[in-house]
Amino acid sequence: MVAVRMPVMTRYTMAASALAAVMTLGVTSAVLVAQDAGRGRGAEPAGRQGGPPAGRGGGLGTKTPELLASVWTASSTVARTTLRHEWVDVPMGSARLHTWVEYPAGDARAPVVIVLQDDPGLDDWTRGVADQLAFEGFIAVAPDLFSGYGPNGGHFDSFRTQDEAMRVAGPRLTADEALRRATAAAAFAQRLPRASGALGVIGFGSGGTLAVRMAAEVPTTKGVVVFYGAAPADAVLRRVAAPVLAFFAEDDETVTSTVPATTATMQRLGKRFDVFRYPGATHSFLKYQFEGVNTPATQDGWARAIAFLRQQLQASERSR
Amino acid sequence: MTRHVIAALAVGGAALFLAWSAHPLRGGALDPVVHAETRSTLPTREGAKELLSFTHRHREWINVPIADQASVLAWVIYPERADRAPVVFLTGEHLRADEWTRAVSDQLAAEGFLVVVPDILTEVDPQGDRYDAAAPVPNDAAEVGRRMQAVQTAVLALPAARNVLVRVDLTGGQAVVDTGQRASFALSVSEWPSLIAFLNQQTGNSPDAVPAAAHADHLAMQAVQAAQRNAPGRVSALAVKDPRLPAGFYTARSTLLDTKLKTEWVDIPMEGTTVKLHTFVVHPATTERTGVVIVMQHGVGLDEWQRALAVQVAEDGFIAVAPDLWSGTGPNGGNWDASAFIDDAMRAAAGKITPAETMRRYRVARTWALGLPQANGKTGSIGFCAGGGNSFRFASEVPEHNASVVFYGTPPPEEEMAKINAAVLGFYGENDARVTATVEPAKAAMARLGKSYEAHVYPKVTHSFVLFQDMGNNAAAVADAWPRTIEFFRRYLR
Numbered sequence: 157m158v159a160v161r162m163p164v165m166t167r168y169t170m171a172a173s174a175l176a177a178v179m180t181l182g183v184t185s186a187v188l189v190a191q192d193a194g195r196g197r198g199a200e201p202a203g204r205q206g207g208p209p210a211g212r213g214g215g216l217g218t219k220t221p222e223l224l225a226s227v228w229t230a231s232s233t234v235a236r237t238t239l240r241h242e243w244v245d246v247p248m249g250s251a252r253l254h255t256w257v258e259y260p261a262g263d264a265r266a267p268v269v270i271v272l273q274d275d276p277g278l279d280d281w282t283r284g285v286a287d288q289l290a291f292e293g294f295i296a297v298a299p300d301l302f303s304g305y306g307p308n309g310g311h312f313d314s315f316r317t318q319d320e321a322m323r324v325a326g327p328r329l330t331a332d333e334a335l336r337r338a339t340a341a342a343a344f345a346q347r348l349p350r351a352s353g354a355l356g357v358i359g360f361g362s363g364g365t366l367a368v369r370m371a372a373e374v375p376t377t378k379g380v381v382v383f384y385g386a387a388p389a390d391a392v393l394r395r396v397a398a399p400v401l402a403f404f405a406e407d408d409e410t411v412t413s414t415v416p417a418t419t420a421t422m423q424r425l426g427k428r429f430d431v432f433r434y435p436g437a438t439h440s441f442l443k444y445q446f447e448g449v450n451t452p453a454t455q456d457g458w459a460r461a462i463a464f465l466r467q468q469l470q471a472s473e474r475s476r
Numbered sequence: 477m478t479r480h481v482i483a484a485l486a487v488g489g490a491a492l493f494l495a496w497s498a499h500p501l502r503g504g505a506l507d508p509v510v511h512a513e514t515r516s517t518l519p520t521r522e523g524a525k526e527l528l529s530f531t532h533r534h535r536e537w538i539n540v541p542i543a544d545q546a547s548v549l550a551w552v553i554y555p556e557r558a559d560r561a562p563v564v565f566l567t568g569e570h571l572r573a574d575e576w577t578r579a580v581s582d583q584l585a586a587e588g589f590l591v592v593v594p595d596i597l598t599e600v601d602p603q604g605d606r607y608d609a610a611a612p613v614p615n616d617a618a619e620v621g622r623r624m625q626a627v628q629t630a631v632l633a634l635p636a637a638r639n640v641l642v643r644v645d646l647t648g649g650q651a652v653v654d655t656g657q658r659a660s661f662a663l664s665v666s667e668w669p670s671l672i673a674f675l676n677q678q679t680g681n682s683p684d685a686v687p688a689a690a691h692a693d694h695l696a697m698q699a700v701q702a703a704q705r706n707a708p709g710r711v712s713a714l715a716v717k718d719p720r721l722p723a724g725f726y727t728a729r730s731t732l733l734d735t736k737l738k739t740e741w742v743d744i745p746m747e748g749t750t751v752k753l754h755t756f757v758v759h760p761a762t763t764e765r766t767g768v769v770i771v772m773q774h775g776v777g778l779d780e781w782q783r784a785l786a787v788q789v790a791e792d793g794f795i796a797v798a799p800d801l802w803s804g805t806g807p808n809g810g811n812w813d814a815s816a817f818i819d820d821a822m823r824a825a826a827g828k829i830t831p832a833e834t835m836r837r838y839r840v841a842r843t844w845a846l847g848l849p850q851a852n853g854k855t856g857s858i859g860f861c862a863g864g865g866n867s868f869r870f871a872s873e874v875p876e877h878n879a880s881v882v883f884y885g886t887p888p889p890e891e892e893m894a895k896i897n898a899a900v901l902g903f904y905g906e907n908d909a910r911v912t913a914t915v916e917p918a919k920a921a922m923a924r925l926g927k928s929y930e931a932h933v934y935p936k937v938t939h940s941f942v943l944f945q946d947m948g949n950n951a952a953a954v955a956d957a958w959p960r961t962i963e964f965f966r967r968y969l970r
């Protein structure tokens with residue numbers, strides 16, 4: 157049971173970076189930073205990407221071991237991961253949800269995180285997110301929300317090009333169908349033999365909106381991480397029990413302009429909603445983490461996301 | 477006669493006071509309207525029904541007598557305020573009080589207006605049964621005018637109404653306001669605050685004076701959001717290439733696959749090495765002689781996006797020549813495409829192609845391209861990121877070069893600039909401090925040397941803005957920069 161906190165508006169100064177304008181509701185941030193020390197366990201980072209060690213080949217082509225891959229390093233990261241991974245076709249009525257599942261090292265039980273794609277679909281970058289979550293000790297479950305919308309009932313990867321997938325499958329995926337699929341993935345994930353029972357969700361862009369909707373629909377969700385996604389309707393927010401950690405970029409007006417209203421609503425509803433807004437960063441800053449000040453935004457945001465999931469999902473394990 | 481035509485005629489007949497304004501507010505002599513914060517928005521057509529069923533505001537259908545035996549219907553919605561409200565007389569397409577027009581009325585009521593939407597063509601008989609008005613009423617302008625006047629009189633008699641009325645007509649994608657002065661506003665979310673500000677100004681309505689009605693507004697907005705749930709998903713703008721502009725990250729592959737232009741790979745021999753310069757060439761559709769544009773690759777190599785950029789250069793009428801600068805650095809002496817992944821190619825090439833070798837390779841490409849039968853003897857270059865720097869520097873290396881376009885690349889030192897004869901055009905993003913900080917010094921140096929250098933710095937725009945058009949204002953920067961690029965090449969390469 158998540159304690160309802162009276163949200164208190166505080167000004168939080170990040171020690172790790174020079175990013176100044178951070179708005180956080182709630183009083184949890186210091187705890188999150190303290191948890192950060194436990195990162196990096198599990199698989200040995202060096203060489204996991206399969207190529208030469210980091211440091212040769214310049215910035216764009218080098219993946220930082222403790223950060224998720226960028227759009228340039230995702231394909232090789234996913235192709236060469238040493239972590240166990242598989243495609244699973246999850247039954248969902250008459251259709252099947254093509255789902256990427258990746259496990260942390262070892263064979264211990266682990267908390268589950270559902271990974272929800274942005275508009276461009278379940279591409280290598282999104283699977284790179286799953287890989288990084290698995291590396292951090294979570295079972296990552298990334299449903300292809302375009303499942304069955306490809307040529308001859310195929311999936312995202314059956315389209316000739318990614319833009320074609322976006323043009324053809326994008327309009328077919330209504331918000332309610334996306335929710336049905338995310339929920340089906342969550343139900344499947346919680347039944348995995350290695351699942352500890354703790355469930356979290358992370359989403360990007362429209363997938364961030366969907367993550368909150370999934371949390372409203374799946375009451376066992378213990379933590380929601382949103383990267384640059386607008387909030388769903390207030391009626392949905394009302395049903396979200398899990399704490400929400402959200403990250404926004406200043407130069408992403410369409411999405412970031414919605415934050416004050418969402419913050420007010422969450423405050424009124426007494427929900428825990430921690431918000432970080434990065435000055436000068438852009439939409440999709442994780443994907444394009446090498447541009448401008450997206451780098452420190454990625455470093456700060458990703459570390460906080462992992463620490464938050466670890467705290468929420470492990471805390472819920474302890475309380476079982 | 478179909479309903480549609482009848483209704484259109486009715487609208488025409490009512491043109492007396494619904495006349496089109498040829499003068500949008502901004503261009504006219506009216507007082508400037510300050511954009512104010514609004515407590516409402518333009519509803520979507522898909523969200524109208526749900527907004528209407530959710531709204532907290534009091535609303536009702538009233539029967540307005542038009543004859544002994546008949547009435548017309550009108551929809552009235554009330555603002556949540558204790559004092560009398562100014563009235564908006566709102567007419568929709570075909571003079572019907574359809575759902576969307578009524579949803580708009582709800583949002584106007586959120587701003588403190590009492591809004592009436594006449595349903596002129598629906599009559600109500602003494603038994604209360606409704607039926608559509610039969611001819612000749614709908615195409616009888618005088619009758620339509622009479623009915624509208626009846627509705628207006630009835631609504632002004634309501635106790636909640638102040639004796640101030642403004643007419644707003646929502647047809648043809650615009651809101652035409654008639655208060656003696658006429659103004660028209662595009663029916664868009666962005667123009668909505670201007671419409672509200674104008675109505676406030678014309679009626680003396682002061683939203684601040686309206687008692688807070690947050691709960692109603694809140695529910696209405698929620699309904700709009702809720703309505704989006706079952707709306708079809710959208711096609712992301714990222715997946716749609718404007719044929720006049722270069723591809724972005726997501727549209728590059730389909731641009732390459734679908735181009736109707738002739739593309740080919742050529743392997744150009746280089747002196748003193750067995751490595752050949754693996755070069756992607758795109759030929760324009762024109763059969764006339766034309767200029768050559770060397771496409772200088774960005775930091776991840778000659779990937780699909782860079783080749784799609786070459787396609788766009790050829791679409792715009794030039795011979796596009798895109799050498800794989802990293803030719804021979806791949807596994808087993810292969811090229812960029814010999815690596816399994818982009819980051820592998822980057823690592824494979826790292827440190828192997830010096831600045832001098834870079835210039836040599838682009839010279840080789842230039843010399844080869846000038847030998848093409850279609851080449852007119854003029855050469856330009858266009859480069860991105862590191863390639864932008866190379867495009868600038870190439871102008872100093874090759875005095876015969878005619879035009880260099882630089883996208884977010886750094887300039888050569890001043891002593892090299894001194895050798896430049898070509899015109900240089902540069903585009904930069906404000907949020908690209910490392911590169912953009914070089915623009916002002918470069919302008920000063922080029923001016924001192926009497927060289928031609930035009931630089932555009934776009935606010936809220938990042939490095940690599942042509943590639944990643946979904947960040948900040950990048951898409952707008954591309955839309956501005958590309959036509960300038962092509963115009964520049966037309967000027968110097970023809």
